[in-house]
Amino acid sequence: MLTFIGRRVLSSVIVLLGATFIVxxxxSVALDPLEDLYASSAPNKEQLIESRIRALNLDxxxxxxxxxxxxxxxxxxIGQCDLGSSWVTGQPVINLLSSAIPSTLxxxxxxxxxAIGLGITVGIASALRQYTGFDYGVTFMSFVLYSLPSFWVAVLLKLWGAIGFNDFLADPTFSTPAIIxxxxxxxxxxxxxVGGAVRRRAITFAIAAAATAAALAFISISGWLLDPSLGPVTIGLIGVAVAFGVTALTAGLRNRKALYSALTVVALGLALYYPLQFAFQYATFWLIFGMGLACVxxxxxxxxxxxxxxxAQSMRGAAITAVVVGVFIFIDRLMGVWYAYSxxxxxxxxxIATIGSQTPGFGxxxxxxLTLDTFTHLLLPTIALILISFASYTRYSRASLLEVMNQDYIRTARAKGLPERVVTVRHAFRNALIPxxxxxxxxxxxxFGGAIITERIFAWSGMGSLFLHSLEARDANPVMGYFIVVGTMLVLANIIVDFVYAALDPRIRVNA
Structure with a gap:
């Protein structure tokens, strides 16, 4: 193991050195920091040029x-980074990166x-329902989203997701034709x-349409969008549904111990709902993080x-259910300040904000x-990134699972009489994740290098914006700082890939 890591780190360092030298x-050829001075009409033009040459060591x-x-x-x-300074702003590159990296993260x-969770889930569901209406619909939407330019998606989100929704909040009611x-x-x-026979589809359509109509009517009558909340009843219903769903996927509903453990954590979350409201009055990031660990x-x-x-199945299902219930309790508390914030x-x-990472002058x-303000600014750029990435993950996971499901060992598992859930989840899913x-x-x-186009459109000051602004200003040091961060991340990602391979496929050994 240590030998493998040493070899990979050494080869990665060599690659990174060669890449940084080339960049x-x-x-040095493409960026001329003296370009603005050459076009200057200042009387001391030559002195300014010589001063900048000495400052930037261009000779x-x-x-x-x-x-x-x-x-x-x-x-x-050794903890003494010196990546130079920006000659435009005079700030050390380390300081520029320390402000850009958290914003991008x-x-x-x-x-x-x-995007990963939704893409893999929908892709696998599409593969299991191959050549059905659902599969064709997912395939069509995936190709549409994959082909859309990211800047166009971002502009549409600004138009409909922010401006349109904010206008709608002035009178958040749905007309009868809209509800229908x-x-x-x-x-x-x-x-x-859901799929199935015609009768099953008709029943599903009727139930879903009625539920949607009831929900929209409730939102219109109560003005829920102006002062939203979930409450313990809604959280309990969601938790029970999640408990059954997670148990069905991970252990099967016949495993009563796993189902009871998942339902128990739902009951535990509801019992702690009101006590948590008092603890939330003193909320900080670390307190919420600690509560998340406590859920797990x-x-x-x-x-x-x-x-x-x-x-292990009971523990895994209960932990996932506990996290989901905890997330919805957190969302419910966040909704409590929506009216005051709005x-x-x-x-x-x-x-719903269209630019920036926070509201200027918001005290x-x-x-x-403050958390809700951050979320409202994150909403549109997050959706823009999800839509583009979701399409590719859906296609990859669908194709990978279809290939795995045709393998001999899958037919053998079915021939042994294993339930389809076990065949799919335990035998096929894991191998489908390898690609x-x-x-x-x-x-x-x-x-991590920054979603450059998305950051530019939504005025998000992250790594992508740092890269673009530095290029426009012909400032090489921040560009090199950007490249060393992104290059290091890519090198680490390649090493992580090897370990993920070994975790997914026992035939692969990193110390081989």
């Missing part, structure tokens, strides 16, 4: 400048996990998802105590209000 040489050959830069970058290994974290139309669409979608730990403990034929002076009834130190193990880490590393 530095290209930047030294580019390879020597690279070695000087590399000496400072090498200090990062904030933007891509939620979108990446949601949306109910029919909802019924069609659910009957395609409580699920594992409950699953362990219930045991069953496979104790009607504050800086928001003025238009809560206060209330954790929930995705190559794509996902590299995509995450690439996104």
């Amino acid at each position: 530095y040489m290209l930047l 030294t050959p580019a390879p020597i400048r690279y070695l000087l830069w590399l000496q400072g970058a090498g200090g990062c290994l 904030q933007l891509i974290t939620m979108s990446t996990f949601l 139309g949306l109910s029919v669409v909802g019924g069609l979608i659910w009957q395609a998802v 730990l409580s699920g594992l403990i409950v699953g362990f105590l219930f045991g069953g034929p496979d104790r 009607n504050s002076g800086r928001i003025s009834g238009r809560p 206060g130190n209330d954790f929930w209000v 995705l193990a190559t794509i996902v880490p590299l995509d995450i590393a690439a996104l």
Whole structure:
């Protein structure tokens, strides 16, 4: 293991050194920091040029400048990073990166996990329902989303998701034709998802359409969008549905111990609903993070105590259910400040933001209000990134599972009489993830470099914006800082891919 890691790290360092040298040489040719002075009409033009040449060490050959830069970058290994300074702003590159990296992480974290989760789930469901209406619909939507330009998606989201929705909040009621139309669409979608015989589809359509109509009518009559909330009853219903769904996928509903452990954590979450409201008054990031860990730990403990034929299944299902219930309790508390936030002076009834990462001049130190402000600014860029990535993950996971389902060992598992759930979840799903193990880490590393177009349209000050602004200003040091971060992430992603391969396929050994 250590030998493998040592070899990979050494080869990665060599690759990174070669890549940084090539990029530095290209930047030295492509970017001329004296360009603005050449066009200047200042009387001391020559003195300004000479001063900048001395300041930027431009009279030294580019390879020597690279070695000087590399000496400072090498200090990062001992905690003394020196990636130079921006000659435009005068700020050290380390400071620029320290402000850009958290902003980019904030933007891509939620979108990446949601895109991966939704894409794999929908892709697998599409593969299991091959050549059905649902499969054709998913395929069509995937190709449409994959082919859409990201800048166009972002502009449409601004137009409909922000401006349109904010206008709608002035009078959040649905007309009767709108309720009928949306109910029919909802019924069609659910009957395609559930599938089955004509009778089953008709029943599903009727139930889904009626439920959609009832929900829309309730929203219109109660003005729920102006002051939303979930409450313990809704959270309980969602938790029970999640408990049954997670148990059905991970252990099967015949495993009563697993089902009871999942339902127990739902009951535990509801019992703690009101006590948590008092704890939320003192909420901080670390308190919420600790509560999240407590959700996972409580699920594992409950699953362990219930045991069953496979104790790990009970623990896994209970932990997942506990996390979902905890997330909805958190969302419910966040909804509690929606009315105050939306009607504050800086928001003025238009809560969905179109630019920036926070509302300018928005005061206060209330954790929930500031968190909601962050979420409203994250909403549109997150959706934009999800839509593009979701399409590719859906296609990859569908194709991968279809290939695996045709393998001999899958036919053998079915011939032994194993339930289809076990064949799909335990035998096929794990191997279907192997091709995705190559794509996902590299995509995450690439996104870490900043979703450049999305950041530009939504005025998000992250790594992508830093890269673009530095190029426009012909400022090489921030560009090199950007490249060293992205290059390091890609190198680490390649190493992680090898370990993911070994975890998914026992035939692969990293120390082979």
